[in-house]
Amino acid sequence: MKKILMTVTCLCLATIFLTSCVAKRKYVAARNRASQSSADNLALNERITRLEDTINRLHSRVGALGNANENAANELYKTNSELNMTKEQIAAQRQRLQQLQAFIDQQRKATQDLQKKIADALVGFNSSELTVTMKDGRVYISMQESLLFPSGSAVVNPKGKEALAKVAGVLNTNSDINIDIEGHTDNVPIHTKIYPDNWTLSTARATSIAHVLIDEYSVSPVKLIASGRSSYAPIADNSTVEGRAQNRRTEIILEPKLDELMQLMNGPINTVAK
Numbered sequence: 001m002k003k004i005l006m007t008v009t010c011l012c013l014a015t016i017f018l019t020s021c022v023a024k025r026k027y028v029a030a031r032n033r034a035s036q037s038s039a040d041n042l043a044l045n046e047r048i049t050r051l052e053d054t055i056n057r058l059h060s061r062v063g064a065l066g067n068a069n070e071n072a073a074n075e076l077y078k079t080n081s082e083l084n085m086t087k088e089q090i091a092a093q094r095q096r097l098q099q100l101q102a103f104i105d106q107q108r109k110a111t112q113d114l115q116k117k118i119a120d121a122l123v124g125f126n127s128s129e130l131t132v133t134m135k136d137g138r139v140y141i142s143m144q145e146s147l148l149f150p151s152g153s154a155v156v157n158p159k160g161k162e163a164l165a166k167v168a169g170v171l172n173t174n175s176d177i178n179i180d181i182e183g184h185t186d187n188v189p190i191h192t193k194i195y196p197d198n199w200t201l202s203t204a205r206a207t208s209i210a211h212v213l214i215d216e217y218s219v220s221p222v223k224l225i226a227s228g229r230s231s232y233a234p235i236a237d238n239s240t241v242e243g244r245a246q247n248r249r250t251e252i253i254l255e256p257k258l259d260e261l262m263q264l265m266n267g268p269i270n271t272v273a274k
Contacts, residue, residue, distance in 0.1 A: 130147060
């Protein structure tokens with residue numbers, strides 16, 4: 001009986017021991033799975049955080065690219081607008097230059113025609129008395145003292161008045177001309193009761209010619225200037241008799257009015273119509 005009881009007891013103890021070992025293994029396995037799940041969960045959370053950061057950076061980059069694209073579009077529009085404006089300004093400038101060139105050509109032709117008219121009118125006078133030349137867009141009528149005045153005088157000779165009458169005939173048929181009369185002397189000093197120096201004599205001679213043109217031949221005084229240059233603008237050597245004779249002259253300088261040209265040059269550049 002005792003033997004049977006011991007056997008039953010041993011079987012019970014073995015059963016309890018085996019049951020305990022199985023439960024412990026299940027616990028350990030469960031704990032390990034829980035630890036692994038926790039680690040996996042932590043790893044997933046970290047990965048989610050990294051992905052969210054990446055998404056945020058991508059959103060920021062997309063926003064920046066959108067702003068950059070908008071800025072680039074605005075800059076392109078501005079550049080195109082400036083380019084179109086520049087093209088219009090260039091076209092307007094080219095148009096004005098063409099107008100200027102056409103007007104300059106017109107003025108050059110008018111000056112050449114004027115020179116021919118003056119030369120034809122004075123064809124009866126020889127080169128020792130007067131010359132007609134064109135320089136810098138102006139016509140120069142250079143009359144020697146021997147044609148116009150007695151020595152040391154500002155009273156115009158009859159033959160000088162004859163020449164001035166021919167010039168006046170051309171001037172009165174060409175209204176758009178500025179007239180500049182310049183008196184010149186040689187460098188030999190003069191000192192008389194009427195003319196104390198060459199400045200006074202050269203100015204008096206220019207003024208006398210102006211009065212003849214205005215008073216006797218009806219040339220408009222509005223477009224006329226009279227001045228004296230004394231001996232300070234010689235055209236020949238004052239050390240010779242011939243040179244001094246050439247320097248004793250009065251020049252009538254004719255210049256077409258350039259008002260229209262000045263307006264074109266100084267006017268604003270307007271863009272041409274599209």
